[in-house]
Amino acid sequence: MKKLFPSLLQGCLLASVLLSAKIADAQLLARIRIKTGAYKCTDIPVSVTLSPAAIRAADSLQLTEVTKGQRKPVLYQVEGERLYWVPGKTSGPDTIRTFELYKQQTSYNSTSRLMQLEDSAGVLKLRQGRAPLLNYNYGMVYPPAGVDTVYRRSGFIHPVWSPDGQVITNIHPRDHWHHLGVWNPWTHTSFKGKETDFWNLHKKEGTVRFKGFISRTTGNIQCGFTALQDHIAFTGNKETVALNEEWSVHAYYSNNTERRIWDFSSLLSCADTSGIEMLQYRYGGGFGLRATAAWTAATSYVLTSEGKTRKDADSTRARWIKITGTDNGRQAGILILCHPDNFDYPQPLRVWPENSEKGEIMMNYSPTKMRSWQLDYGRSYALHYRVMVYAGDLTPQEAEEAWQAFAHPPVTDVSWTK
Structure with missing residues (x-):
């Protein structure tokens, strides 16, 4: 795996950094819920249209998934007026997952372009x-x-x-x-x-x-x-x-x-x-x-x-x-x-x-x-x-x-x- 996908290891290290980042002083911009249909979803890209404020803050955004009160960082990509991400792991049928989008002084999103x-x-x-x-x-x-x-x-x-x-x-x-x-x-x-x-x-x-x-x-x-x-x-x-x-x-x-x-x-x-x-x-x-x-x-x-x-x-x-x-x-x-x-x-x-x-x-x-x-x-x-x-x-x-x-x-x- 290291030979074929070294960038994935880099992404894992990045996630560790993100997990330790404090967001208490960050500005909450949005809460996003995604709901699956009657079938499981795996590695399916999703996207939302950004607000004008989020577009202006595109270089300092932080996306997290909220699960049982815990926030896990999520890699994202901004293209024009839309925010893209792949939720990762498998979502079961009729599942609701919650994400939060923050504005921070420093973005922890990877700059390595995976x-x-x-x-x-x-x-x-x-x-x-x-x-x-x-x-x-x-x-x-x-x-x-x-x-x-x-x-x-x-x-x-x-x-x-x-x-x-x-x-x-x-x-x-x-x-x-x-x-x-x-x-x-x-x-x-x-x-x-x-x-x-x-x-x-x-x-x-x-x-x-x-x-x-x-x-x-x-x-x-x-x-x-x-x-x-x-x-x-x-x-x-x-x-x-x-x-x-x-x-x-x-x-x-x-x-x-x-x-x-x-x-x-x-x-x-x-x-x-x-x-x-x-x-x-x-x-x-x-x-x-x-x-x-x-x-x-x-x-x-x-x-x-x-x-x-x-x-x-x-x-x-x-x-x-x-x-x-x-x-x-x-x-x-x-x-x-x-x-x-x-x-x-x-x-x-x-x-x-x-x-x-x-x-x-x-x-x-x-x-x-x-x-x-x-x-x-x-x-x-x-x-x-x-x-x-x-x-x-x-x-x-x-x-x-x-x-x-x-x-x-x-x-x-x-x-x-x-």
Whole structure:
């Protein structure tokens, strides 16, 4: 643990300092209560909007949890007008927990930024301490030498690491050069009266390209980014931006060395007044994953919220899907949660059958698998997913609890002092 997560030890030392700090002379700003729903919550980020006085005191805040009259310090992060924290430990169903926010002369919140970004050579790495979580490739990535450069792409995630350091994604596999870790281009669309495919790059009809960062975030509770990506349609030598997309990816601090959580959102808006229609098709858009080649029908298994497996998950709807595989004797997996606000929820799945593609895994939450989706100019359309990457395995109950906490997060109630 010391080798992989030295910052956690630093956090523990910080907590010891905080526990000994006296707050008798501090100014109480707010009491915050959070209430869980009918399911347990573990390592779920929560946030509240700060008062003007708290915003002005952002550099000298102290957050504590009150339990049986005892106050325990809690790490937090201020982003704009909101206060973020991860309550830590498991909250049982219908549990109320109380927190107090103080203004002090000296803030005891860690300044080490436990959740970090590392930017190098077109890659933005998200980390907890020294442990890598995922890479966002904003620079252009080319296929292996000798392969048609039409398969070059930017704006995708790879690698994704498990908490114990395993790489669980794959890019440019020989069978599908255009598969890129975690990515979500739209496949069968109608743009300006022409069918346009942004997924299958060899068709030379379109692509997705990173345009720029809107924001980046680091701190004790979360790290991440919001990036602008363009869906670009090709007509001969002419390029036309058909769709603007904001990718928002944020990872959250966790005390659990076997679990990591990050949120993935796609905000779509038409770049052209003609709009665009996402035509009904068996895959495309949403959330796409090409798993490591080590995970095959013989070394992995799939389970959905509806009890479907690799044998029958394709073309079914699911609130969540989890994929667990073994690589060199080590087991890890990924759980993808679909938010109830998403288009055509619960969204249909594209899952390769176990007897195809050498048994390897490609899955896609495909919003338009069952019906088309018209996007009009001047409006925005959002898709939200949460990802839990884990070492070992998850039980179906743990997967369901994670989805419930995502779909029905703890309710917060804030009482500000005068």
